Amino acid sequence: MSSAAIKHINDLSAFVAASPSSFHAAAEAARRLDEAGFTALCESESWDLGAGGHYVLRDGAIIAWVQPAAAVSTTGFHILGSHTDSPSFKLKPKPTIGANGWLQAGVEVYGGPLLNSWLDRELVLAGRLVLLDGTVVLARTAPMLRFPQLAIHLDRGVNDGLKLDTQTHMNPVWGIGDPAEADVLAVLAESAGVDAAQIGGYDVVVADAQSGEVFGGSNEFFASGRLDNLSSMHASLVALLEHAETRSGDHTAVLAAFDHEEIGSASRSGASGPFLQDVLMRIGHGLGADAQDRTRAYADSVCLSADAGHSVHPNYAGRHDPANHPLLGAGPLLKINANQRYATDGVGAALFARLCAQANVPYQEFVSNNQMPCGSTIGPLTATRLGIRTLDVGIPLLSMHSARELCGVEDPLRLAKISAAFFAA
Structure with a gap:
């Protein structure tokens, strides 16, 4: 097991421990952003969107972003979406x-x-x-x-x-x-x-109350509560903090961590609410964007919806698609569903393949068994609300929605590397 993966998993474990509720998760992200020099903004006040990173809290949700130095009114967004709540x-x-x-x-x-x-x-x-x-x-x-x-x-x-x-x-x-x-x-x-x-x-x-634990014959497993979906939120936060130091790429890098995904996202701080749209409009307004500029910016934008997915279960392999058996430790998932319960399409799949190649990490594809109803994520909601191309990804888990879920030690770091490549693209 690589030392970088162990370092990342220890930081993920600390992040989960600091985040027993969605409000704590948003506050812990804000604390780390503050330490990195990001500016906290209040929704009820006017915003001075100068250089550097910014963020805004809304209840148990948080949105943070870093603009490229040459941002204009039509600059698009690379949005990495996740959620703060857990069953x-x-x-x-x-x-x-x-x-x-x-x-x-x-x-x-x-x-x-x-x-x-x-x-x-x-x-x-x-x-x-x-x-x-x-x-x-x-x-x-x-x-x-x-x-x-x-x-x-x-x-x-x-x-x-x-x-x-x-x-x-x-x-x-x-x-x-x-x-x-x-x-x-x-x-x-x-x-x-x-x-x-x-x-x-x-x-x-x-x-x-139990802390995360690395274990297994080769220390290849990590067990913890709330990996769905703090594993994705943590990966996006690590990537954004790294991106803030380089500010590479031509798009505004956005972390959007919503609340209430586990109960349908229909709230003021959920993905079905106006939070992300409100923030993107105010970012555009700060650059002088009119309605046409905003539409052009959205057309040049992509959302990576990051939420945990399923590994094949050794004792219930028949519950999975027979041709697609994702495994812990074999790389993050590209999640696909014909009925758009996941928002990935062919263009998004090709983008994800490029990002993984740039990050030098493997990935796996996930699709449900036809007889098993498919869950969903914030991805289709974001695509529907904003018209932004969206794809669904995440690390594979066993025991999803258990009080204590299981992932591979290498996969969270891999997701963070893909997230960093996405922000820099």
């Missing part, structure tokens, strides 16, 4: 519940998690708290929750098929006591150093 559980209103001497947290399923993978793990609560005066603070507890599985002695048929009811079985325990005399929000407030009585609203999810 999980979200804290409900009146979240302190329990019975029979136990304290539990009332949670709602967020996205499509593999429920059984969340059992018997140490978990944290993380997200944003909004105080009555409008102040927003990020909160993250120490490990405090667990979804306890019923012992086999009390369910002798459990190994013949586990059925979990999301309302009755998926409320994690967090203490012993009387729910009338306890408050899970008080624990959250204490972690953020605020008064629980001042909390007016919150967006808080459950996250796995």
Whole structure:
């Protein structure tokens, strides 16, 4: 295993650990951009788009960009899109519940998690708290929750098929006591150093507390939570920070990390919302672009939609397309679907082949078994909203949507190298 791959995977592990919620992921990206000298912009203020990198936060999403020195009103964009959220559980209103001497947290399923993978793990609560005066603070507890599985002695048929009811079985325990005399929000407030009585609203999810781990006979595997899709967000961030030092290429390099992809992207900070279009229009406005200039810029633009995909599963190979068996460690995926659930077309496929050749990394193609419904990404949404040519890529995973997913150690660095080549093109 190369030392560069290990260095990158260790940084990815640190990024995931710092990002238990979409709000933390956007904040960690902002922190790294600040360190690199990027300028934070506020959407409600006018923008001075001088030289250097810039970024703007919108809730749990972030968009950052670097313009070429010779940018004009028709300069196109090379956009690397990803998402900040992962399947999980979200804290409900009146979240302190329990019975029979136990304290539990009332949670709602967020996205499509593999429920059984969340059992018997140490978990944290993380997200944003909004105080009555409008102040927003990020909160993250120490490990405090667990979804306890019923012992086999009390369910002798459990190994013949586990059925979990999301309302009755998926409320994690967090203490012993009387729910009338306890408050899970008080624990959250204490972690953020605020008064629980001042909390007016919150967006808080459950996250796995375990850190990432490299393992395998040759240390070829990396296991971690939230690889879907922090692996792509991290790769784009690493590439943009590298690009900011060179500012090569003829296009404006854009990192767009959206929230709410796992629940359909229909929000103000999701890919179906106006966030990216708003930012691109303001960048163009700063260069004096009119409506025709913007259309010309979009026609000269490309979006690389980066989201994790599936490796062939050794025990369920029949669930995959028989001619296309992507494997962990054999390179990132070019994701293809005839019904445009992925936005890749022939032109995009050729572009990806060129980028991989320039970056000197292998790649694999992914297509679904005809009998397996295909998922989707932000790619088709971005192509539809803006008319920008889009292709779908990502690293292969096993156990996608598990509390702890699995990738090959070499693949995240390869995706970062492709991303850097894309920004420089």
